[in-house]
Amino acid sequence: MTILDCHVHTWLYPDHYPGDVFLKFIGGRPPGLSEAQFKEASTRRAPRILKEMKEAGVDKALVVGLKSGTTLGMDVPNEFVAKEVKSYPDKLSWACAVNFLDPNAPAEVERCVKDLGAVALGEIGPGYGFFRIDDERCFPVYEVVRSLDVPMCIHAGPTIPSNTMLKYTDLEALDSVCANFPELKIVLCHFGEPHCEEAAHLMAKHTNLYADISMLPFAAGISTIFPTTVSYPYFALDHPLLFYFSVPARNRDKLIFGSDVQHPKEAIEGFQGVNPRLEKMGLPKIPQDAFDRIFHENWKQVFTKIKA
């Protein structure tokens, strides 16, 4: 049984952090960290990814790109991601990122898949790039993705930087894309957090829509790297999963494990805590075999170019 982590990043600090956008977003370098420590913490390369995978018992990972220059402040060249995974074909695959409004986007996706070995498109961030995914100007990308038969991983839900707009992260736009491009396989990053109920509804409705569950433990305050002040994880982690598993059965096998910038071991332990908490509250538990499929099986329906 193979565990795939479908949402992992690679980047270099400061090379892939244009301007001081990211530093401003986080309110400056944390006072406890020297410049060298901050550089190390803000850089993610293949050896670190592989080390964390080993510590977590994860077999394979999909390393996704990101274009978020003026909002989150990270732009990772596709060539860099392709090169970073190249030496580890049994462990690491990659996904290319583009801004859908870039006239060169369809050609870039084609180049990345055909020439550089990308197995998916992502992480696409309409909120970070100021576009709606139901905008007709995005459709040429969908046509290319459909012809290449690769899935798209989209952070279609809300984004945090204050210069991003909710109008670009409206899950209604995802509803339209799923309906108008039924052959596309779409993975909604972070389960649409914080709109997980809407995401579960869309996944029940559209057979082509899946979701990764990356950063849900983080949203619930389960994080040693960036501790957040959440007094109890029920609303951000346990409740969305319970809601998801309460909708029709055809919807059950579409969640896929991902860790994003959280250590995968910490993410897995976060999910292992769900049932004990639900039990304590007298709520129904999530079947263990459903959890097993989230980690081992569901990804195989979507990431068909990654060998199991």
Ligand SMILES: [Zn+2]
């Ligand atoms: Zn991400």
